[in-house]
Amino acid sequence: MSEAKMVDRLANSEANSKRIQVVEGCFGAAGQPLVIPGRVLIGEGVLTKLCRKKPKARQFFLFNDILVYGNIVIQKKKYNKQHIIPLESVTINTVADEGDLRNGWLIKTPTKSFAVYAATATEKSEWMSHISKCVGDLLEKSGKAPTGEHAAVWIPDSEATLCMRCQKIKFTPLSRRHHCRKCGYVVCGPCSDKKFLLPSQSSKPVRVCEFCYLQLASAGGGTGLDPRSDSYSRSGSKYNNVSDDEDEEDSSD
Numbered sequence: 001m002s003e004a005k006m007v008d009r010l011a012n013s014e015a016n017s018k019r020i021q022v023v024e025g026c027f028g029a030a031g032q033p034l035v036i037p038g039r040v041l042i043g044e045g046v047l048t049k050l051c052r053k054k055p056k057a058r059q060f061f062l063f064n065d066i067l068v069y070g071n072i073v074i075q076k077k078k079y080n081k082q083h084i085i086p087l088e089s090v091t092i093n094t095v096a097d098e099g100d101l102r103n104g105w106l107i108k109t110p111t112k113s114f115a116v117y118a119a120t121a122t123e124k125s126e127w128m129s130h131i132s133k134c135v136g137d138l139l140e141k142s143g144k145a146p147t148g149e150h151a152a153v154w155i156p157d158s159e160a161t162l163c164m165r166c167q168k169i170k171f172t173p174l175s176r177r178h179h180c181r182k183c184g185y186v187v188c189g190p191c192s193d194k195k196f197l198l199p200s201q202s203s204k205p206v207r208v209c210e211f212c213y214l215q216l217a218s219a220g221g222g223t224g225l226d227p228r229s230d231s232y233s234r235s236g237s238k239y240n241n242v243s244d245d246e247d248e249e250d251s252s253d
Contacts, residue, residue, distance in 0.1 A: 110200035152184030160186035182212035
């Protein structure tokens with residue numbers, strides 16, 4: 001039996017529905033409902049996600065239309081901070097092994113992109129194969145073209161002791177790291193004091209570095225906010241009330 005026919009057969013099976021109900025229950029009331037007609041749970045497992053501060057174990061669930069992941073509270077029993085990624089918007093690329101980080105690949109979407117790592121090369125191959133198959137099937141059914149634009153993968157904090165733009169300011173507890181939402185570079189405050197509207201990532205303007213701001217502004221796409229202008233002081237003030245820790249931690253998890 002082909003994989004496509006197997007998925008179609010499972011879609012209406014009671015066993016599949018029960019499996020998805022179990023996953024839904026593990027996320028509790030804070031999670032989104034996962035049981036819908038036609039949805040099939042393809043596989044699940046623990047992957048190491050490269051987060052802003054350090055690599056962290058996350059539980060992933062691959063369905064035939066979405067990829068779901070969350071923090072592990074109690075293995076196989078309780079998860080929180082549920083994230084749901086529509087597979088139609090996903091592109092994956094392999095990542096070369098480097099030090100302790102092995103068997104990895106990039107999961108790229110217009111909203112956010114990040115690297116994950118499997119325990120073995122075989123596990124990596126299986127994950128990538130199944131994700132690619134699901135994405136391909138969805139695009140074939142919908143007739144849509146693959147997503148062309150993807151959010152930048154954030155450079156981990158540990159890889160930058162200096163601002164990656166000016167190459168001058170050294171990061172300290174007082175001179176904090178920030179991430180440009182367009183290029184993913186780790187930059188200092190003065191090099192990232194502007195915000196720009198990137199509709200695929202957020203409904204409000206987000207932090208970008210000076211280099212990307214100038215490129216975006218000259219291209220004429222979106223709306224830029226300059227903190228030195230009166231318009232920024234009025235319309236952008238609410239963004240300044242949100243600490244960058246809250247903003248960036250939410251975006252990078």
